Amino acid sequence: MHTEYRTKxxxxxxDTDMAGIVHFSRFFVFMEAAEHEFLRSLGTSVATEWDGNKIGWPRLTASCEYLSPLRFEDEVDIRLWISKKGTKSLTYQFHFTHEGKDIARGQLITVCCIINPGKKMRAIPIPEFITSQIVTQ
Known part of the structure; x- marks a missing residue:
């Protein structure tokens, strides 16, 4: 069972802007990359096949609170955990640190959906092969 995932x-x-600090939008890219790494660590993917259907995880909400800047060549530690596991959704929390200093906090709420080409996307209960490996914090 996985309670959290860490990456660097x-x-x-x-990643930086004119001021030489990380552009705010990059944190959303970092969160998505950490989410993808986490799902791969469970043996699945953000885009996988199950029961003859393509499953994906569209975002319902995405937010980030910025606490301190990051600069070129800084190494950021990213901690991800699932704070809520709904029937059809996962709520991820993210904590970014650099050398022990708080940098940012983020959140993604994703919904498990069947995404088949030419058909309407629809939310489904998260398959057991995924939920059985997840523990919320």
Whole structure:
């Protein structure tokens, strides 16, 4: 059972803005990348097949609170955990730190959906092969 996932990321020049700090939008990219790594660690993917259907995780909400800047070549520690496991949704929390200092906090709420080409997307209960591996905090 997984309660949290941790990863690191080196800040690249392309992540920064004119002021030389990480552009606010990049934190959403970092959260999504951490989510994808987490799902792969469970043996699945953000886009997988199950019961003859393609399953994906569209976002219902995404937010980020910025506490301190990051700069080019900083290494940021990213901690992800699931704070709520609904029947059809997962709520992820993110905590970004650099050298022990709080940098940002984020949240993603994702919904498990069948996404088949040419058909309307629809929310479904999260399959057991995923929920059985997740513990909320």
């Amino acid at each position: 990321r080196k800040i690249e020049f392309a």
